[in-house]
Amino acid sequence: MIIDTHNHVGLAPLAQSLEVLAQKASAMGVVCGVITAGGVEDFERVRQTAQKLNWGYCVGLHPLYIRENWQADIKALSAFLETHQDDPHLVGIGEIGLDFYVEGLDRDRQEAAFKEELQLALRFNLPVSIHSRRALYRVLALMKEYPTVSGVLHAFAGSLDEMKQAVRRGLYLGMGGAMTFPGSKRVRTAAIQAPFGSLVLETDAPDMPPVFSETKKSSPLDLPRYLSELADLRQEDESVLSKALFMNSLSAFPKLKVLLAK
Numbered sequence: 152m153i154i155d156t157h158n159h160v161g162l163a164p165l166a167q168s169l170e171v172l173a174q175k176a177s178a179m180g181v182v183c184g185v186i187t188a189g190g191v192e193d194f195e196r197v198r199q200t201a202q203k204l205n206w207g208y209c210v211g212l213h214p215l216y217i218r219e220n221w222q223a224d225i226k227a228l229s230a231f232l233e234t235h236q237d238d239p240h241l242v243g244i245g246e247i248g249l250d251f252y253v254e255g256l257d258r259d260r261q262e263a264a265f266k267e268e269l270q271l272a273l274r275f276n277l278p279v280s281i282h283s284r285r286a287l288y289r290v291l292a293l294m295k296e297y298p299t300v301s302g303v304l305h306a307f308a309g310s311l312d313e314m315k316q317a318v319r320r321g322l323y324l325g326m327g328g329a330m331t332f333p334g335s336k337r338v339r340t341a342a343i344q345a346p347f348g349s350l351v352l353e354t355d356a357p358d359m360p361p362v363f364s365e366t367k368k369s370s371p372l373d374l375p376r377y378l379s380e381l382a383d384l385r386q387e388d389e390s391v392l393s394k395a396l397f398m399n400s401l402s403a404f405p406k407l408k409v410l411l412a413k
């Protein structure tokens with residue numbers, strides 16, 4: 152059984168209906184996913200999609216879309232969390248974080264919004280799904296101020312030292328499409344060196360297409376191949392690894408246990 156711990160299914164038009172996708176996924180062992188929002192405009196959409204698929208969802212402000220009036224967006228996020236805190240599908244806050252790769256973004260504003268969102272994670276007792284590009288050192292530094300907030304470093308691509316710091320901090324490392332490229336040395340090194348208990352699988356669908364994608368899009372249906380790839384890289388038994396990743400996903404997003412029991 153596989154869980155796609157980070158994707159954006161339902162936010163862009165799909166080649167097939169959501170129901171067909173979920174059926175196909177479940178037939179392939181992909182039993183659940185976590186749909187993450189990009190901004191306030193997505194919240195209702197991810198909630199409805201997650202409900203339809205019996206998947207989980209996260210709401211948050213993506214660091215690429217922190218607007219000038221971001222404080223109003225934080226208020227909207229807080230109000231949404233308040234309203235839906237008892238929704239079993241609402242499993243976390245995301246995707247949130249820092250992006251120092253894209254030029255022209257206001258770093259101070261990103262950091263201020265990220266801190267507010269970590270505060271909300273604390274208040275609503277939810278894990279976070281973190282986006283980080285060229286900014287892991289700051290993400291890890293800021294997270295030190297919130298030692299009890301747990302979460303996943305989505306699309307982990309940090310150094311070996313950052314990997315160790317993240318693992319020590321109890322964060323999970325999301326492994327996806329990048330891992331399938333032989334040239335992704337950092338990602339593959341982390342995938343091989345990280346302890347068993349710190350890894351989770353994800354697609355970021357429809358983004359981060361794997362090396363074998365013909366459409367240049369990713370899909371939760373790719374996950375069985377990601378699992379094989381990871382087992383090959385780590386030279387581990389696929390079924391043993393699969394069980395560990397499944398349990399890690401449930402520990403990363405504890406509310407998924409309730410959903411899977413439904």
Ligand SMILES: [Zn+2]
Pocket residue numbers: 157158159187246355
């Ligand atoms: Zn994403």
